[in-house]
Amino acid sequence: MTTSPSGGSTAGAGDPEKKLRPGRTNATKQKLFEASMELIGERGAAGVTVDEIATAAGVSKGTVYYNFGSKSDLIAQLLRHGVDILMARLLSVRDDSADPLAAMEEMIGQAMDFMADYPSFARLWVSENWRTPSEWQDTFAELRGRLLAVIGSAIDGVAAAYPVDPAVSRGSLETAIFGACFVVGLDRQTYNPERTREQSVNAIMASMRGYVVKQPPAQA
Known part of the structure; x- marks a missing residue:
């Protein structure tokens, strides 16, 4: 004051x-x-x-x-604004009592909904995030870290509830899911509007289901 x-x-x-x-x-x-x-x-x-x-x-x-x-500051805040919306959606499905694999599936579904609601943000993210050098590199690094932390926490939940493949790097897996959400979501909006939300979610979830080691059926 x-x-x-x-x-x-x-x-x-x-x-x-x-x-x-x-x-x-x-x-x-x-x-x-x-x-x-x-x-x-x-x-x-x-x-x-x-x-x-x-x-x-x-x-x-x-x-x-x-x-x-400035325009640069506007874009930096635009990136933060979009990530805040996405983070709120991802965190809305966190439920300690839920099956962590199902929770991960719902989280990816929320990401697909976000890409459908904000395709222009997804295009901005994909076009600028991997540009080198980028005027907003530090902003992207911070926001990327926030999103990866949420995905990584969900992966940890799956690993705590299911036997998982130790040969799969957690960091690589969270990055794969992170990138797939943007690319698959944006591809659906741009080139394949007939592709359903469920089909997109299932494609991304294939990497998570492959991470879980299948247990042999119980012997009679």
Whole structure:
């Protein structure tokens, strides 16, 4: 809270304008996120200008700079915003009482739903994540680490409940699932819209089911 030189508050806790500002700011940011996600997903980060983002969002160019500082900062926050949404969906299926393999399947299903809802974000992620060098390399590394940690935790749950193949690297497996969710989800939206959610989930789950060692049937 800011104060006047005499120590008094410049805006009381009950100031209605102060209460309204966060909501207004969030609504403006959401419009900017949606507009930039669509444009950048179609043409890539380098192919979109701040003027175009502002026009698509129905705000002034100055509003973009006021909220984000620069196009680079906008894209970095756009990446964080998208990952926050994806993380919330992945974590929503965590249930200690559930079969961990079924929970993993539902988690992948949530990822497919996210790709269907935000295909432009998926295109942005795939196009920029492996670009070297990338202006947002540090941001990608941080966000990638957050997502891999969630996937890795789910894999650990499977390994605690089932016998698994020790020759399979946990790190490689979590990376394979992570990459498959983006690529399979985006491929479905772009080239194979007839492919169902279930088919996509089953394809990605094949690697997890292969990780689980099949036990011989019980002898009579």
